[in-house]
Amino acid sequence: MNFSGKVAIVTGGANGIGKAIATMFAEKGAKVVIADIAEEKGEQLALALREKGREARFVPTDVRKVDEIERLMKVAFETYGCLHYLINNAGVSRWKSPYELTVEEWEDVLHTNLRSVFFASREAAKYMRKNANGGAIVNIASTRALMSEPNSEAYAASKGGILSLTHALAVSFAGDYIRVNAISPGWIETGDYGKLREIDHAQHPAGRVGKPEDIARACLYLCHDENDFITGTNIVIDGGMTRKMIYVE
Template sequence: MFKDSVVIVTGGAQGIGKGIVHAYARQGAKVVIADLNEGLGQQLEQDLLAKGYSVLFVHTDVTKEEEIVHLMQRAVEQYGTIHILINNAGKFQHKSPYDVTFEEWSDLLHTNLTSTFFCAREAAKVMRHNAKGGAIVSLASTRAEMSEPDTEAYTATKGGIVALTHALARSLGPDQITVNCISPGWIETGDYAALRPIDHAQHLSGRVGVPEDIAQACLYLTNPQNNFVTGINITVDGGMTKKMIYEE
């Protein structure tokens, strides 16, 4: 289904992004890995090329418009077009709202939310010329709907991504571009074996999530056969946000 599709994954060198890159590569897609970490990006590129996959690493700081434009240009130069964009790049902050600086707030906003809009816009400029348009998926978070203390900046950016998603779906729909987002819950990107039984048991699914769970949602939302699905947010959290919890 994705053979020869051109896919860009921002923040693709590690964590959830790396899992998404692997998933599309296994499907036969041509994957552009965009990341700020040049060492990890180049290593992933070499590992996948050695396995016979078609991949390209582009060092990218998504807080800079010119680097976003360069990313899209490199993808088109290498593969001719862009079919799919996965907006995954982002950072987290846990800090009291009394202590967050203006610069810290602005940095998180630019990294998580502003980059999502400009990556989508620049990719859409290419996608709109494809015979069948394209698909954009952005990574939000269950924190867009629920919170813990001292996460205001991160939560605001993820809530913004959910709203931005349906706005872009409305604007880009005439160009046959679907726009959706995914809200992951607990997705373990470190040592899965180190998790405790209680960590798994608190999920309705009976386990903590893995990057492949998010990758599967991306594959669904970007499958051309599912182009009736647009403007939505899919929560992938093992059912955690559906639990009613009272403190005793």
């Protein structure tokens, strides 16, 4: 897929899945704006992409703050003159008993993971609607929106909210030709893949643990202009784990 002439913003783009998404868009010819609170890593990634002849820049952004989201979109548009894609990837987690989770911790997760998706999508759409063919937004949710482990309430609520917000925005933005979809990753290893155990891979029907590039390729697919019939949906990318019945003998 060729994304030459397209402009993509990736939040949480300095590390992990976001880094893979930003890198793959750049490799496919897109002009990439990396947004993150990790300034050193964000600058390093943008520099590394530019050294390879790619077009990339880093904009330090705390997605919990609406004014910084507004600034991000403005800088991207003023730099490149257009905006086509937004990948809402920034997120945090808190694994803590619901008896002990504080109001501040709850709000931090919800503001980072969910509230930011609404405001980033809204501000990006204001620029996307200027394009003749609109644009595309991809929200990174999680299989934890569909199933849970103990002590994951804030994270699960934020990711479940993303799924509902995705189809709501898809309907609201339809008149401006802006498609909105979600991806729910399962186990995506962002650390040392070589240290995974055989049992880690074997428990997946696909036979392996996921990689960040698995999610990045799906983002390219959902954003490509030829796939303009896909909107308001959620794609689960988990190696089949959420379809596997597990019994304890």
